[in-house]
Amino acid sequence: MTIKIVGLTGSLRRGSFNMASLRAAQELLPEGASLEILDVSAIPFFNEDVEKEGVPQVVVDFKAQVKTADAILIATPEYNYSIPPVLKNALDWGSRGGDNSWSGKPLAIMSASPGLLGGARAQYHLRQVCVILNLQPLNKPEVFIMSAHTKFDAEGRLTDDYTRKAISKLLQALVDQAQGRPQD
């Protein structure tokens, strides 16, 4: 059975390193896994009034894609030591409607930043949010893509071998978890 992974990021930037790392992950998948990158750019800001008046179709579709996934991959930028609002917004919408779409899903986290910590602080904020969402983040391997501007070429292709291997290991661990074979 194919393990269906859905990926998302909180960057809307055309040249996003985090989106580029999701695309790299598509090339590095273990056998028997698929990765669909979800577009969160059209999801409106969460508003309880809008929710009461009728959940926008784009959100309905987003939740349906998450619900049918076996596992989640998030590549988060770090904005002011935390996750960007675009990502939090998508996480919030997904948690609503009396059917938390994230609940119980294995999650792999990575982050890319031009800085030296590679988005580590955002990852730990994200892990805190996972508690209430009942997402099941892998503890390891941890993938921090630091000095990201040196690791992708002009076309956004991940050229750094060490990082490619790290993402491969993360994906393997995620698939193992989704198949009920957690690593030591």
Ligand SMILES: Cc1cc2nc3c(=O)[nH]c(=O)nc-3n(C[C@H](O)[C@H](O)[C@H](O)COP(=O)(O)O)c2cc1C
């Ligand atoms: C509002 C804002 C806050 C930022 N804060 C941080 C930060 O706290 N730590 C960090 O490493 N980079 C920070 N950055 C730089 C981002 O890591 C950088 O813009 C990165 O390329 C964003 O990810 P992306 O390439 O996927 O768009 C910040 C950028 C923005 C726009």
